[in-house]
Amino acid sequence: MIPPGGRGAALRRIVDTAILGLVGCGVAALAFAALGSGSPDGPPAVEVADAAWPAPGTASAGGPASRAADQPSRSAAAAPEALPRSVPVELRIPAIGVRTGLVPLGVESDGGLQVPADFAVAGWYTLGPTPGEVGPAVIAGHVHSQRGPAVFFRLSTLRPGDVVRVAEQDDLVAVFEVYAVGEYPKAAFPTGRVYGNVDSPELRLITCGGPFDARSRSYRDNVVVYARLIAVERA
Amino acid sequence: MRLNLRTRTRCRLTAFPALTAALLMGTGAAAAAVLGLATSAHAAQESTISVSPKVVAAGQAVRISGSAPISGCPADDDAILTATEALFPEAGFGPHVPRDSSGAFSVSYTVPTSTPPGVYRIGFRCGGGNVGVSARLRVTGQVGTVPSGGVATGAGGADRFGAGQWAGVGLGCLALAAILVPVRRRLARQLR
Numbered sequence: 001m002i003p004p005g006g007r008g009a010a011l012r013r014i015v016d017t018a019i020l021g022l023v024g025c026g027v028a029a030l031a032f033a034a035l036g037s038g039s040p041d042g043p044p045a046v047e048v049a050d051a052a053w054p055a056p057g058t059a060s061a062g063g064p065a066s067r068a069a070d071q072p073s074r075s076a077a078a079a080p081e082a083l084p085r086s087v088p089v090e091l092r093i094p095a096i097g098v099r100t101g102l103v104p105l106g107v108e109s110d111g112g113l114q115v116p117a118d119f120a121v122a123g124w125y126t127l128g129p130t131p132g133e134v135g136p137a138v139i140a141g142h143v144h145s146q147r148g149p150a151v152f153f154r155l156s157t158l159r160p161g162d163v164v165r166v167a168e169q170d171d172l173v174a175v176f177e178v179y180a181v182g183e184y185p186k187a188a189f190p191t192g193r194v195y196g197n198v199d200s201p202e203l204r205l206i207t208c209g210g211p212f213d214a215r216s217r218s219y220r221d222n223v224v225v226y227a228r229l230i231a232v233e234r235a
Numbered sequence: 236m237r238l239n240l241r242t243r244t245r246c247r248l249t250a251f252p253a254l255t256a257a258l259l260m261g262t263g264a265a266a267a268a269v270l271g272l273a274t275s276a277h278a279a280q281e282s283t284i285s286v287s288p289k290v291v292a293a294g295q296a297v298r299i300s301g302s303a304p305i306s307g308c309p310a311d312d313d314a315i316l317t318a319t320e321a322l323f324p325e326a327g328f329g330p331h332v333p334r335d336s337s338g339a340f341s342v343s344y345t346v347p348t349s350t351p352p353g354v355y356r357i358g359f360r361c362g363g364g365n366v367g368v369s370a371r372l373r374v375t376g377q378v379g380t381v382p383s384g385g386v387a388t389g390a391g392g393a394d395r396f397g398a399g400q401w402a403g404v405g406l407g408c409l410a411l412a413a414i415l416v417p418v419r420r421r422l423a424r425q426l427r
Contacts, residue, residue: 026408135377186385208389
C-alpha cells in the first residue's frame with residue numbers, strides 16, 4: 001500500500017525522530033530529577049541573623065554601600081511624628097526590586113493571618129495600625145508560587161539600613177528603615193515581638209522561608225523584617 | 236473628706252435652686268458651645284466626666300472632658316484625673332487639668348503603649364476630694380486582633396516542580412518512546 005521511499009519513509013523518519021527525542025528528554029528529565037532536587041530556585045536564606053537586636057534609638061549597622069543611595073538622609077535626633085490612619089496603597093522596597101499594590105488582609109476562620117490570593121501582590125493587615133500610625137503595621141506577601149518567585153521572594157536578603165516606602169491614600173509616603181530580620185519556625189512564631197505594642201510607628205514584613213516541606217506543601221519558617229519610621233514624604 | 240465634699244455640694248445646690256440653676260444653665264451652655272462638650276445645660280449642675288473615643292488602641296490619644304460645679308470646687312482648682320496605674324503610671328494620677336469659670340475641663344491624653352488591653356474607669360478629683368463620677372475607656376492592643384501562629388505565605392513553594400515532577404516527566408517521555416517503538420517496527424515491516 002505504502003510506496004517505498006515516498007510518504008512511508010518520511011513517516012518512518014518522523015517516528016524515529018520522535019522516539020529519539022522522547023528518549024533524550026526522558027533521560028534528561030530523570031537526570032535533572034536525580035541531580036537538581038536541591039531546589040535551585042528556592043528563596044535565599046536570611047543573611048542577617050536575628051542576634052543583633054539593636055535597642056530602639058541606637059543606630060543600626062548600615063547596609064552595603066551600594067544601597068546607601070536609597071537611604072534618605074536623616075538626622076539621628078528627631079523621629080518623625082506618627083501619621084494619621086490612612087489606607088496603604090503601594091509598597092516599594094528598592095533594595096530587592098519590589099514595587100507592588102497592597103490588598104487588605106484580615107484573619108482566617110482559624111485565627112491565622114490571611115494571605116493575599118495573588119502571589120504577585122502583598123497585603124496589609126487591617127485589624128492593626130496603618131503604616132505610619134503608632135504601633136506595628138503588618139504587611140505579608142508570598143515568597144514563591146507554583147510558577148516561580150512571588151512578591152517577597154528576596155525579602156530575607158534585606159539588611160538593617162535598607163529602606164521601605166509605603167504610599168498611602170492620603171498622598172503621604174511613610175519611609176521605614178529596616179532594623180532587624182528574623183527567621184522563626186512557624187511553630188515558634190514570636191507573636192509578641194511581631195504584633196505587640198511599640199512606642200513609635202513600626203512596620204513588619206512577613207513571608208515564608210527555610211526548608212520547604214513537599215508533603216505539607218509549605219515552608220517550615222516565617223521570615224519577619226522589622227522596620228521603623230524614619231521619614232515622611234509627599235507622594 | 237470625700238463624702239463631705241459631695242454632701243456640701245448637694246446642700247448648696249438645694250439651698251439656692253433657682254439661682255444656681257439659672258447661673259449654671261447659662262455658663263454651661265456657653266461652655267458646651269465653646270468646647271463642643273456633649274453636656275446638656277442640666278448636667279452642669281452635677282459633676283460629669285466623659286471620654287472620647289470610648290475604645291482606643293494603646294498609644295493613641297483620647298479626649299477626656301468633664302465638669303465639677305464651682306459651687307463644690309472653686310474654678311481655680313484643677314481637675315486631677317484618676318484611674319489605675321496601668322492607665323496613669325504616676326500612682327494612678329493622670330493630668331492636672333485647669334477648669335474654666337464654669338468648672339468644665341477638657342484634655343487630650345495619650346494612652347501609654349504599656350497599658351494592657353482592658354476596661355478602665357477614669358474619674359477625677361477636685362478641691363481635695365474625689366468627685367465620684369467616672370467614665371469607661373476600653374483600651375485594645377495596637378494590633379486589635381492578634382493573629383495566631385505563623386503565616387502561610389509559602390503556599391506556592393520552591394519545590395513545586397522538584398525531583399518528583401521531573402522524574403514523572405522523564406518516565407512519561409520514556410513510556411511514550413516505548414509505545415512508538417512497535418509503531419516504528421510495523422512501519423519498517425510494511426516498507427519492506
